[in-house]
Amino acid sequence: EAQVTQNPRYLITVTGKKLTVTCSQNMNHEYMSWYRQDPGLGLRQIYYSMNVEVTDKGDVPEGYKVSRKEKRNFPLILESPSPNQTSLYFCASSFYRASEQYFGPGTRLTVT
């Protein structure tokens, strides 16, 4: 089944404790991205990747890192999480930048 998977689905952590949210797709998509969704602010892009080893900043990259060492995986790294990073995070993939996006199920992160 074609899908985007994210792990974990729920995470509660403390300020400053490094964490990684994994994202994997099985559709051989070149384009992958990370979004955060906050009430009243809609969906905002954090980082995106057009292909392996090619990543770029989205609208809200501060406090986040990503890597794209393999085509299927695109992990999101929070080196030192802060409470303002409490949010619902989505990974998405597509064949190219502006084609149909396939979204993962989301990761609800709470930073205390």
Place this chain on the structure above:
Amino acid sequence: SQQGEEDPQALSIQEGENATMNCSYKTSINNLQWYRQNSGRGLVHLILIRSNEREKHSGRLRVTLDTSKKSSSLLITASRAADTASYFCATDENSGNTPLVFGKGTRLSVIA
């Protein structure tokens, strides 16, 4: 980056009625997409309309695009309780390799 603006922000209708939501944007686009999000879940792609198309249908969905007014509408006919969700438009700006830009969404409630 500019966002599409959905209107209305929230819409409540009875089952069987039609639901119309609108999206306006500011710059020239290559395509416009509509997505649905059930509460707290990943977005699901509904339909993509290219800038040279004026109308597209998919089942009970009808999308129109008016590039002269920089607006699009999504019509859901004969709505069902299962259509209750948030609906987002996403625009592919005609200005190079910018990522898709999502609006803040219309929250649709269909009352049985």
